[in-house]
Amino acid sequence: MDKTIGIFGGGQLGRMMAQAALPLNIQCTFFEANRDCPAAQMGQVIDAQLDQAIETFIESAEVFSLEFENTPLADVDQLIKHKQIHPPRQALAIAQNRLLEKALFDQLDIPVAAYRAVDSLQSLEQAVRELGLPIVLKTATGGYDGKGQFVLRTADQIAEAWAELGRAKHLVAESFVSFSREVSIIAVRGQDGDVKTWPLAENHHHHGILSHSIVPAPNSAKLQGVAQDYITRLLNHLNYVGVLTLELFVTEQGLYANEMAPRVHNSGHWSIEGAVCSQFENHIRAVAGLPLGSTELIRPTVMVNIIGEHPATAEVLALSGAHLHLYNKTEREGRKIGHITLMPTDHAELTNLCRQLAEILPVPLALTTDMQIDF
Amino acid sequence: MDKTIGIFGGGQLGRMMAQAALPLNIQCTFFEANRDCPAAQMGQVIDAQLDQAIETFIESAEVFSLEFENTPLADVDQLIKHKQIHPPRQALAIAQNRLLEKALFDQLDIPVAAYRAVDSLQSLEQAVRELGLPIVLKTATGGYDGKGQFVLRTADQIAEAWAELGRAKHLVAESFVSFSREVSIIAVRGQDGDVKTWPLAENHHHHGILSHSIVPAPNSAKLQGVAQDYITRLLNHLNYVGVLTLELFVTEQGLYANEMAPRVHNSGHWSIEGAVCSQFENHIRAVAGLPLGSTELIRPTVMVNIIGEHPATAEVLALSGAHLHLYNKTEREGRKIGHITLMPTDHAELTNLCRQLAEILPVPLALTTDMQIDF
Structure with a gap:
């Protein structure tokens, strides 16, 4: 070694x-x-x-x-x-605290939904007055995959929301962003400051857990440049080394940052087969001080999570071009236990494969049999 | 598991x-x-x-x-x-004995160089008379990578050849095949009899050890079908399960079988990145009784062996699109200790990458800086 x-x-x-x-x-x-x-x-x-x-x-x-x-x-x-x-302590500290994270987005002119810090029932009431409704109340620390969140639609939910989340003490109230879809940009920065970015992934969720990612995100040619610009600002500002993920909402007003993850990300698993160099290899290269590999797309790819229950391995592998990645985890409801990569040669095959996969998966997630994907 | x-x-x-x-x-x-x-x-x-x-x-x-x-x-x-x-014992027994192997090629109408079994000085003399010169004398068992071979060019070498190899008792004398290049076909057969074949690799050697493989082998469209036909005959005849490799000579009279290897093969390492499903994954799938993956080419690929001495990792990874595979072996002259995969986007980039790699490798092998590769 x-x-x-x-x-x-x-x-x-x-x-x-x-x-x-x-x-x-x-x-x-x-x-x-x-x-x-x-x-x-x-x-x-x-x-x-x-x-x-x-x-x-x-x-x-x-x-x-x-x-x-x-x-x-x-x-x-x-x-x-x-x-x-790597990444640096500062990136970790910021990613662990939604308030610090939003402040950094503000500082770097990366659009985020309007927000207010909340640390009391009174400040929550004030936030509702200032931001209007609906808002999302989130704990500043510790939340993930939709946990530690409360969507307030009417003023009479304020007490309930505070009762549920108030013990966290540090909260953030965010304006509800009306978005058409969620995308993520993943990038890597080397020890020499070299930055490489993978194509945008379009992420589909099922009960708050990532169901599947489509890469490149359909109709994302214009969004790609904007997202790359945002994540590059973060990487350079933080003097970051390694892989960073930025989740974004696509709105009529453009891209809004949701949150960042200072690590490889579920929405980047497609890159094992779909990119010249995967997020995992490039993260290792960056941490080890080696030159970064190309993040170029090889083929449009769909990554589908396996949640809770294993499908029959033979049925998955019978799908043309499918790759199976199991994590050697025991089955449990809502648990990510593997993923499947589909690399169709064209759009018709993709739709067809997704339909077949939806029937094979014990938990079909958001991968409904009538999905339409346009690259 | x-x-x-x-x-x-x-x-x-x-x-x-x-x-x-x-x-x-x-x-x-x-x-x-x-x-x-x-x-x-x-x-x-x-x-x-x-x-x-x-x-x-x-x-x-x-x-x-x-x-x-x-x-x-x-x-x-x-x-x-x-x-x-898997593969079956019979395939192993045949691959371990050049005489059985050539007999099988004959039986399945797969062309091989004219040959004679040799088990005495007299039978060697007779083989020389019948086959003419030059011939290659090989031990029937135990030889690999050019070892256990003697090239006889003149009749006065007969005694020397016998002195060197005669102790092996079972030998084969082969007519010297005048070939323009060596290619290999790799295929996999599942437990259900499904057969899939990767594109032909063109193999270049350095002192009897594989230096690099180019996939697809240049100008191989016509050869591919013939080679697929040969290896499919072998797989089906042997009721084979797993990956099989067939090395072939390209001659003016067409393809001649050199030898088969009942296993994944060095000339198939390109498939980790260059094919939808690699020789390794498909071998595992076959042995485990799972459906086979697509052997389709993703991109033209060059696989270069690392022999004897490690190059600087950072220099290799700085090459655009290069993948490094090290085997965690200590350095020793002539030892295969890793390989590099190059996946250029076009022919000009390929030539350029090969030139750069030849300068990075401590042992540049047959990868000379003036190589020309035409796909």
């Missing part, structure tokens, strides 16, 4: 990072409480629950990264006394 | 099989004397030198395969009393 990279977290993102690292003679270690985590087959798991775990982890590698944005800052602080971590 | 596949051998081929198996929730075990083998990072290595090793190996998996054609038949015989192996 030429190098070892220590990763905070050992889920499927860490697993796929390590899969990309292996052919470069780069090994990964994982700081993770679950010994049977998806990444365990790809490298040493350092049990985060043991005494001295963080010290052992710091010793285990030359350079560090993370696969989840809620990596405790206290652990990162201990780490950076001894070793380097 | 859904399934475990036991692999005879734990070199880079086993390593890359296991890398392809992991996303399908299929794990591999390896029967291998070297505990630090390239595959060791991807699964359990069962030390082939220990007592009861074969019994432990047979217990370790549900179904079996191999990564090298010299897997001892005695081990396979013990295995097949209890479990299944």
Whole structure:
């Protein structure tokens, strides 16, 4: 092994990072409480629950990264006394706090929905007066995949919303953005400042969880440049190294930033097959100080999540050009346990494949059999 | 894990099989004397030198395969009393013996160079009389990468050739085939009899070791159909399951079979990036009884071996679209320690990339800086 990279977290993102690292003679270690985590087959798991775990982890590698944005800052602080971590601590701190995140978007002239900080029932009432309704009330920290959120449509829900989320103390009230669709831009920045961006993904959700991503996002030629500009501002401002994701809403007024994730992202899994160099390989390259690979699209690709229950492997693999990625996780409702990549040669085949896949998946998600996709 | 596949051998081929198996929730075990083998990072290595090793190996998996054609038949015989192996024992037995192999080619009307079995000085003299000169004398078993071969150009070399190779007892004398180039066809056959074939690779050697493969082989549209026909005859005749490779000479009289390898092959490494489904994934799919993936070409690809010494990783990855595959092996003269895949967007870029790569590689092989590649 030429190098070892220590990763905070050992889920499927860490697993796929390590899969990309292996052919470069780069090994990964994982700081993770679950010994049977998806990444365990790809490298040493350092049990985060043991005494001295963080010290052992710091010793285990030359350079560090993370696969989840809620990596405790206290652990990162201990780490950076001894070793380097990419992305930088600051990016992590901002991504962990919606208020800091929105302030950064404002600072960099990246449009966001109007918002107010909320820390009391009174400030929530004031936010409703100033922003109007509907609004979305979110905890400033700790929320993900639609958790820690309350949609207020009428003023008489204020008390209920506060009762549900008020204990979080730091909240943000956001104007409801009327968007036609959600897209995400993923980019990578190298240690030399080189920035490369993948094509926009159009993301479809099912009960708050990503169902599938279509790449390139249909009719996104104009949006691509704008989104690239926004994410490049973030990357350069933060002196970022590694992969960064920016979720955006497409509105009549243009793109609005939703949130950023300082890591590889579910909406970038398509890049394993669909791009010359995947988000996982480029993240590893950046963290290891290597030149970045091309993010060029090879073919239009649809990535479909497997949620809760496994489909029959043979049925998935019988689909023309389908690739299956299982994470070695046990089935549980709402849990991401794998994904499927479809790489159709043309639009007719894509529609056809999605229809077939919707019938194969135990949980068909938002992949309804009548979906229409236009590239 | 859904399934475990036991692999005879734990070199880079086993390593890359296991890398392809992991996303399908299929794990591999390896029967291998070297505990630090390239595959060791991807699964359990069962030390082939220990007592009861074969019994432990047979217990370790549900179904079996191999990564090298010299897997001892005695081990396979013990295995097949209890479990299944793909490809079938017969294919292995034939591939281990040039005389059986040529007899099979004859039987299936696959052209081979004229040959004679040789088992004495007298029979060698007779072969020279009947076939004329030059001839190539080869041991029937055990030779690879140009070892165990003697090229006889004049009759006064007969004694020398016999002195060098005669101890092998079973030899084959072959007419020298005047060929313009060497190509290989790789195909896979599923348990349901489905056959899929990758595009022909044109193979360039350096001191008897594969230097690089160009896919599709230039000007091979007509050859492709003929080669597919030959390998399909072999697959169906042998009731073969898994990946099979057939090396062929391109001559003025058409394609001549050189030899077959009952396994994934160095000249198929390009397929990891260059084909919709790689030789490794399709081999795993076949052995596991799953439907085969598309062998369609994504882009013209050049695969270059790294022999003996590692290039600087950063220099390789700086080449546009280059992918690096290192095998975690120590450097040794003539040893295959990795490969590089180039996926240029056009012919001009390809020539340019090959020139740059020739300057980066410590051992530039047959990849000379003035190479011309026409697709």
